[in-house]
Amino acid sequence: MASRTLVAKCHCEAVHFSITVPVSALPLGVHLCHCSVCRTTHGTYTCFHAPLPDGVRPVFAAPSSLEGSTTGYRHAKAACTRYFCKTCGCHIGDDDYEEGKAIENPGWRIASSLFGHGLHDDGSPDQAFMLRSHALTNSAPSGFHEWLPTLGSRTLPKWNPKPGDAFYPPATDIPYEPNDPEYDADGREVLRAECHCGGVSFTIARPADCTGEMASRSPKLPDRWLACLDTCDDCRLVDGAHVIGWGEVPLASLVPKVTADLELGTLKRYQSSKGAMRAFCSVCGATVFFRNLETSASNVDVATGLLRAPEGVTAHRWLHWRHGRIVYPESGQRYHADFTNSLITGFRVWAAKTYNEEQVSEAS
Structure with missing residues (x-):
């Protein structure tokens, strides 16, 4: 199967990795997540995450490594571990986590913003990523999603979980805080x-x-x-x-x-x-x-x-x-x-x- 290798580095280059993706899976869809966890672990209004195909994981180039070059962060209700560079703080993405269970092949969501110039441009010969939607916008009132309603000629849809979704609690169950001055x-x-x-x-x-x-x-x-x-x-x-x-x-x-x-x-x-x-x-x-x-x-x-x-x-x-x-x-x-x-x-x-x-x- 034809594949393509894409390379990413953080600012200090202590984190240096590649992903090898089947050409048939490209461009990888990117969602802009607006949830409070992404905002307050990044300091930005949204992350730019591309879920990787099954079995695809970042491969680190020595001396860079996941264990040695990054810090993993997992909060009490986390469904994933978030990784960022120990030196410059750059977030590289996250992988699945379930407390008390070993996940043999965890799914990865990678930060598409770390890859090369021009890879996101719609329709370009080198396109590897496509911004597809805003996610969890209900937890970000008056948010960044209002600044980016469209991408070029495309409307960017807003995705929010349905009531009762066990994996993605409704945004209404995670109210924006604080409510008062x-x-x-x-x-x-x-x-x-x-x-x-x-x-x-x-x-x-x-x-x-x-x-x-x-x-x-x-x-x-x-x-x-x-x-x-x-x-x-x-x-x-x-x-x-x-x-x-x-x-x-x-x-x-x-x-x-x-x-x-x-x-x-x-x-x-x-x-x-x-x-x-x-x-x-x-x-x-x-x-x-x-x-x-x-x-x-x-x-x-x-x-x-x-x-x-x-x-x-x-x-x-x-x-x-x-x-x-x-x-x-x-x-x-x-x-x-x-x-x-x-x-x-x-x-x-x-x-x-x-x-x-x-x-x-x-x-x-």
Whole structure:
């Protein structure tokens, strides 16, 4: 049977593997999962997972290995083990797990964002992956799926489990939390950010409750911090996803205190380039922080997939997602053109509608 071998690497290249797939199984379908577990173990709004055909598993290139190069994370109700690079935090995918039972041939879902440029483009001669659907969108109100309703000329359907599904509990059984705003000891509203395992947890204050540098405060909506989407290659290869959201805030707005060296709880640091310091949870793998070492010592970017805003996962009453603000779009277009171009369009439409409607509502 004709087959094709595809190669993947994380940013630091400590994780280096390949998959060999029957040509008849290509392109592999990719689902974008929006569940709270994927959001808070990645720090992104969604993962990009491609289920592998039966019997196909990643083959690691020495000295890389699953046991030596990755950390496996399994929470109390997990149906799989999630793996991420020990060095840079990049998620590579997950395999089946059932407590108390040995699974002889576990099924794998692999992060398609780690493979080469152009492999996702629909209809291209090299196409190996096809984004097919959003999944578990009911657990992500006001979510990323609203920014990407279509991919090129295709509508991306939304899949949610049916009531009574024993393997995939209905999203209504996993309510979005918290339902109510959170306040500090002085009665001021704060926004919680927390990874899945809870090893990294902190709150963010409103601009009005902060002193010092305010460059990250929105000039149009001064009660909110500025935010953007990022499709650069470095972020893709340290997160294992096509795109990540960043909210820029002063370090002074965070409680408990986070140092300029990004020390807090279970954080592990990774310097992805000369001027870029990143931090991820060493237990569950969630991307948490990015800091530009060359421009500001007082601000930090927070991965927005970790935010627990009552209004929904985009936290649009805390963040100002400026219209069309996607940084490094050329990287995203080079990697997956249909995705990036469709996201730019959908994001602009959502932002214009959301903030215009909100301002009208507040004015009335």
